[in-house]
Amino acid sequence: MTVPNNNDFIGYKITESQFKNALIILLSHIRQMSIDLIGAQGGNYSYATIFLFESDKANVPANSSVQITNDAENNGIYTWDGEILTKSDFSLLDDFLINEGDNWSTL
Numbered sequence: 175m176t177v178p179n180n181n182d183f184i185g186y187k188i189t190e191s192q193f194k195n196a197l198i199i200l201l202s203h204i205r206q207m208s209i210d211l212i213g214a215q216g217g218n219y220s221y222a223t224i225f226l227f228e229s230d231k232a233n234v235p236a237n238s239s240v241q242i243t244n245d246a247e248n249n250g251i252y253t254w255d256g257e258i259l260t261k262s263d264f265s266l267l268d269d270f271l272i273n274e275g276d277n278w279s280t281l
Contacts, residue, residue: 177203224248227259 182188182196217238221227223245227234234240236256242248251262 219254224259231259 176199178196178199183193188196217235218241219227219234219238220241220243221230222243224242225245227240227242231254234254236254238254240252240254240259242250242252252259253262254260
């Protein structure tokens with residue numbers, strides 16, 4: 175898609191209609207670039223439950239990190255590859271208890 179040049183917006187003989195058409199083209203280009211960037215980088219998403227993630231997973235790009243926050247044994251950090259949601263072995267609570275658990279009881 176070709177991005178409109180400056181004259182398509184501020185040219186001497188540009189009509190309101192031509193300006194609007196150039197703006198639509200520019201905004202479509204920016205929107206597509208954003209979609210491509212999100213798709214390439216993945217992202218960070220948070221859901222209260224696995225059920226809520228499952229109902230929205232079509233909107234989550236592959237290579238995204240998903241955090242489940244309020245679903246008992248399903249709480250944790252997951253990786254979504256576009257097909258399978260895989261729970262990470264890493265747990266902030268476990269990390270805290272291993273590294274700071276003894277110190278916490280003395281506070």
